[in-house]
Amino acid sequence: MAEGKSIIVHCEASEGKLATIATELLGCGRKLADELGQELGAVLVGSGVGSLAKEAISFGADRVYVVDDRLLKDYQTDSYVSALEKVIKQATPQILLLGQTSIGRDLAPRLAFRLETVASMDCVQLAIDTTSKRLLMTKPVFGGNAQAIFTSESSPQIATVRAKAFSPLAPDTSRKGEVISIDAALDPSAIRAKVLKKVAEEVEGIKLEDAEIVIGGGRGIGSADGFKQLEELAKLLKGAVGASRPPCDNGWIPDPLLIGLTGKIVAPDLYIAIALSGSSQHMTGCSGAKTIIAINKDPEANIFREARFGVVGDWKKILPAFADKVKELVAG
Numbered sequence: 001m002a003e004g005k006s007i008i009v010h011c012e013a014s015e016g017k018l019a020t021i022a023t024e025l026l027g028c029g030r031k032l033a034d035e036l037g038q039e040l041g042a043v044l045v046g047s048g049v050g051s052l053a054k055e056a057i058s059f060g061a062d063r064v065y066v067v068d069d070r071l072l073k074d075y076q077t078d079s080y081v082s083a084l085e086k087v088i089k090q091a092t093p094q095i096l097l098l099g100q101t102s103i104g105r106d107l108a109p110r111l112a113f114r115l116e117t118v119a120s121m122d123c124v125q126l127a128i129d130t131t132s133k134r135l136l137m138t139k140p141v142f143g144g145n146a147q148a149i150f151t152s153e154s155s156p157q158i159a160t161v162r163a164k165a166f167s168p169l170a171p172d173t174s175r176k177g178e179v180i181s182i183d184a185a186l187d188p189s190a191i192r193a194k195v196l197k198k199v200a201e202e203v204e205g206i207k208l209e210d211a212e213i214v215i216g217g218g219r220g221i222g223s224a225d226g227f228k229q230l231e232e233l234a235k236l237l238k239g240a241v242g243a244s245r246p247p248c249d250n251g252w253i254p255d256p257l258l259i260g261l262t263g264k265i266v267a268p269d270l271y272i273a274i275a276l277s278g279s280s281q282h283m284t285g286c287s288g289a290k291t292i293i294a295i296n297k298d299p300e301a302n303i304f305r306e307a308r309f310g311v312v313g314d315w316k317k318i319l320p321a322f323a324d325k326v327k328e329l330v331a332g
């Protein structure tokens with residue numbers, strides 16, 4: 001595809017506003033666009049999404065492409081790929097960024113195929129090569145044991161970006177930008193799948209991905225009752241509980257609370273890792289935490305290499321004392 005001089009970010013929306021991943025991508029896209037001296041575009045695809053254009057501009061976009069169609073009310077692979085393909089062929093960006101979400105993971109490879117380019121999935125860092133001015137995309141490889149930097153010659157360079165890898169800019173409502181409406185001219189007969197029912201995931205308390213404090217429990221917690229103690233501490237700290245693979249496999253905690261390579265990615269201010277060894281697959285999901293505290297009875301456990309603070313000992317003895325201290329501090 002002919003290469004233009006812009007960066008475009010696919011902005012997902014949720015509950016009538018830009019999804020957090022969209023604001024993070026705009027923050028990252030703005031930085032890259034400034035480095036290249038290019039414009040930053042945002043694409044909004046959906047039904048009734050036009051009203052979010054201003055928000056996208058306030059978070060850094062110079063131009064917003066809006067594809068607003070009732071056929072785009074629910075996410076459907078066929079209709080969304082076609083809508084985005086149309087925008088990208090019209091805008092010819094050098095770089096296209098999408099979130100590493102279920103939607104972004106579905107769209108990126110299909111778009112890459114249609115646009116005869118390649119997509120790098122699950123990037124955790126993006127930079128511009130100072131000589132070639134191409135995008136350098138860093139992503140975990142070998143099950144999270146190493147990171148590799150990729151680039152590509154074809155255009156647009158497509159990358160999906162992991163949540164919390166970048167921070168949004170503070171919104172500036174005085175920013176001005178251009179809004180361009182695009183008619184995707186969708187053919188209803190070309191949409192091969194239908195959404196029959198939507199089931200919202202039930203979440204008690206704070207969502208794991210949004211929590212500023214996360215308590216991660218491992219195999220050493222030993223039972224569902226053990227996890228109840230972690231939940232009590234999480235309530236005190238206004239945080240959320242997650243887990244490594246064995247507690248999920250054993251049914252001590254629901255599968256959606258798995259943290260790691262095959263689970264959720266969290267980047268809280270504080271991650272308290274209790275009775276988990278700190279496998280590379282687990283750390284892939286929590287290494288973005290600002291501070292890690294570990295409790296483990298094995299002084300050689302890998303988690304102590306990752307943690308800023310650590311307590312060696314049996315969590316069953318340490319946790320009650322820790323919870324009492326937290327209660328005391330919370331009570332002021």
Ligand SMILES: Cc1cc2nc3c(=O)[nH]c(=O)nc-3n(C[C@H](O)[C@H](O)[C@H](O)COP(=O)(O)OP(=O)(O)OC[C@H]3O[C@@H](n4cnc5c(N)ncnc54)[C@H](O)[C@@H]3O)c2cc1C
Nearest residue numbers: 218219220244245260261262275276277282297298314315
């Ligand atoms: C392809 C692939 C994908 C995977 N994806 C994931 C993933 O997304 N997330 C994930 O977590 N894992 C994942 N795994 C599994 C991963 O390799 C590890 O097996 C898993 O993370 C180990 O969990 P753990 O640390 O809880 O258990 P263990 O490694 O068994 O560690 C238990 C720890 O608890 C400590 N302990 C035991 N009792 C106590 C006590 N009373 N007090 C204090 N400490 C105690 C022990 O010293 C030990 O360090 C994946 C594996 C593969 C192959």
